[in-house]
Amino acid sequence: METFDLIIIGGGILGSATMFYAARAGLKTALLEQRNSLAAHTTAQAVSCFRKQWAEPDFFYLMKNSIEAYENFGALTGLGAYEIGIHQQGWLFASATAKGAARLQAWQRSQRALGVDDSEFLDGAAARKRFPFLSEQVTGATFRARDGWLSPYEAASGFARAAEMNGKGKLFLETRALQITLHGENVGGVETTRGALFAPRVAICAGPHSAQWGARCGVSLPITLLRRQRAFVATRAAPAAAPMVADDDTGAYWRPETGGAFLGWAQDEPAQPPLDNVPADPDFGAIALDACARLSPFWLDVAARLRKSDVSVAAGQYSITPDSKPLIGESAVRGLYFLTGDNGFGIEAAPQAARHLIQLVTGELTEQQNPFRLDRPMVQTQKLIL
Numbered sequence: 001m002e003t004f005d006l007i008i009i010g011g012g013i014l015g016s017a018t019m020f021y022a023a024r025a026g027l028k029t030a031l032l033e034q035r036n037s038l039a040a041h042t043t044a045q046a047v048s049c050f051r052k053q054w055a056e057p058d059f060f061y062l063m064k065n066s067i068e069a070y071e072n073f074g075a076l077t078g079l080g081a082y083e084i085g086i087h088q089q090g091w092l093f094a095s096a097t098a099k100g101a102a103r104l105q106a107w108q109r110s111q112r113a114l115g116v117d118d119s120e121f122l123d124g125a126a127a128r129k130r131f132p133f134l135s136e137q138v139t140g141a142t143f144r145a146r147d148g149w150l151s152p153y154e155a156a157s158g159f160a161r162a163a164e165m166n167g168k169g170k171l172f173l174e175t176r177a178l179q180i181t182l183h184g185e186n187v188g189g190v191e192t193t194r195g196a197l198f199a200p201r202v203a204i205c206a207g208p209h210s211a212q213w214g215a216r217c218g219v220s221l222p223i224t225l226l227r228r229q230r231a232f233v234a235t236r237a238a239p240a241a242a243p244m245v246a247d248d249d250t251g252a253y254w255r256p257e258t259g260g261a262f263l264g265w266a267q268d269e270p271a272q273p274p275l276d277n278v279p280a281d282p283d284f285g286a287i288a289l290d291a292c293a294r295l296s297p298f299w300l301d302v303a304a305r306l307r308k309s310d311v312s313v314a315a316g317q318y319s320i321t322p323d324s325k326p327l328i329g330e331s332a333v334r335g336l337y338f339l340t341g342d343n344g345f346g347i348e349a350a351p352q353a354a355r356h357l358i359q360l361v362t363g364e365l366t367e368q369q370n371p372f373r374l375d376r377p378m379v380q381t382q383k384l385i386l
């Protein structure tokens, strides 16, 4: 029957980061996670890459600040030498068409204009010289050497540990939120499987389940859930020092991982309801190998020699918004906040998205200054291909 300043529902990367920034702002905060571990749902299925290669100001604001938070994780959280598995091996976007090369070159110029001072454009020959695994068909590429990937489980655990160490954060694992209670017109707390908790503010960070929470509280969120899959291929053939390699024409991508590589591809999928376990397609490994071989042909040789046991597939759900930007802010129900609409980049955006939410909660930012507010007009953008 404890009272808090803020209760967060959902202990993925976004809820964990939110608990950290809330505790740092002096808010007594509870984080509720129904599973027995943090970062065990969508966050656990990710390929966990991050990049500063963005050319749109709102995305750049989120990613630049988030990457800097991850790069300085120990100092930021006070955890010192705590490791979050950062690998800054770069991120390469490549194309095999003349149009694609021109598109990437223009995109890299726009990044520069925004302040990304270390991304490069490489023509086909330069790209192949630097990355000999690339196909003869590659016409152009952009690359940033300090992009990369990290361990979101370690990051989420570090955020939660830092919040608990500061004395303001309290983590409740294996605790399912059942219902949000109201106190007059305002949020009053949360009924959970361990009893009632009280707070004037609740933040929904429930990943694919967030829109359902909204609907139960009379808040309609413009979110579509789409399955996204990732294959792990055990092989020695994937260069361990390679960057994240994304085919900018199709969205197929791969990156090295201990013992092999992760491969992914955003195929067209029908919208889904929120799922606790997202079934993966057993054929996805073969599909992703084929798609990645277009620009990195060594995958064809790997595929020819693979045994079934060398490939495993996992799936999660992206929460897609019409303008591809996240939903961060207070809803029409006073005290009810949302941090969702990850559009497939929730890990790379998490620190700054969470910080932004807490700045709204504390009044440091107003909803008028908030480009991610829930009721903003949304222009349908071309969908992100990754």
Ligand SMILES: Cc1cc2nc3c(=O)[nH]c(=O)nc-3n(C[C@H](O)[C@H](O)[C@H](O)COP(=O)(O)OP(=O)(O)OC[C@H]3O[C@@H](n4cnc5c(N)ncnc54)[C@H](O)[C@@H]3O)c2cc1C
Pocket: 009, 010, 011, 012, 013, 014, 015, 032, 033, 034, 035, 038, 039, 040, 041, 042, 043, 044, 045, 046, 047, 048, 049, 050, 175, 176, 177, 178, 205, 206, 207, 208, 209, 228, 229, 230, 264, 314, 315, 316, 317, 318, 340, 342, 343, 344, 345, 346, 347, 348, 349
């Ligand atoms: C194949 C794939 C590849 C990806 N690659 C990348 C990538 O390279 N880079 C990147 O940035 N992002 C990537 N993503 C996206 C990334 O995984 C998500 O953006 C991110 O994990 C979203 O985090 P979250 O905290 O919102 O959601 P989740 O991790 O789903 O966390 C929500 C949590 O809420 C809990 N919960 C729900 N309901 C309740 C309740 N009633 N009570 C208590 N707890 C509850 C759930 O158990 C869950 O742990 C990828 C995703 C997929 C599927």
